[in-house]
Amino acid sequence: METIPRLCLECNKPLKGRIDKKFCDDYCRNAYNNKSKVEESAYVRYINQVLKKNRRILGELMGNEEMTKHPKTKFTNKGFDFGYYTHQYINKKGNIYFFCYEYGYLPLEGEWYLIVKRKS
Numbered sequence: 383m384e385t386i387p388r389l390c391l392e393c394n395k396p397l398k399g400r401i402d403k404k405f406c407d408d409y410c411r412n413a414y415n416n417k418s419k420v421e422e423s424a425y426v427r428y429i430n431q432v433l434k435k436n437r438r439i440l441g442e443l444m445g446n447e448e449m450t451k452h453p454k455t456k457f458t459n460k461g462f463d464f465g466y467y468t469h470q471y472i473n474k475k476g477n478i479y480f481f482c483y484e485y486g487y488l489p490l491e492g493e494w495y496l497i498v499k500r501k502s
Contacts, residue, residue: 432466433482440485444497454493 388397392410397403405411439460443452457464467480479486479498488496 429466432463433468436462436466437482437485440482440487440497444485444499449496449498451490451494451496454495457495 388401388403389395390397390406390410391404392414393406395406397406405414439457439462442460443456444450464480467482469481471479471481471486473479477488479488481500484500486498486500488498490496
C-alpha cells in the first residue's frame with residue numbers, strides 16, 4: 383500500500399511523527415498562523431488608527447471646556463472621519479451622540495456639532 387507523504391503546511395518538508403501533525407516545528411506553525419492573520423490584522427489596525435485620530439481631533443477641538451460647538455469644516459479640515467465611532471448614546475430627548483471612546487459629538491442644525499466628554 384502506497385502512502386502519500388504528509389508535508390508541512392508552511393515549508394512543504396516531509397512530516398514525521400503523529401498522523402495528525404501539520405507542521406514540522408513551532409517556527410513553521412507560528413509563521414503559517416501569522417500569515418493567515420495578516421490581512422485581518424491590517425484591517426483592524428486601520429480602523430483603530432482612524433478611531434484614535436478621531437478621538438485626538440475631538441480632544442483638540444474640545445480643549446479644556448466641558449462642552450463646545452464647532453462647524454463641520456473644523457472637523458473635516460483636521461481629517462475627522464464621521465464614518466467611524468466606537469458607540470452611540472441616545473439621551474432621553476432622542477438625540478443620538480456618536481462617541482470615539484470618551485469623546486462624543488452631537489450633530490446640530492446647520493452642520494454644527496456639539497462636543498462632549500463622558501464623565502468617569
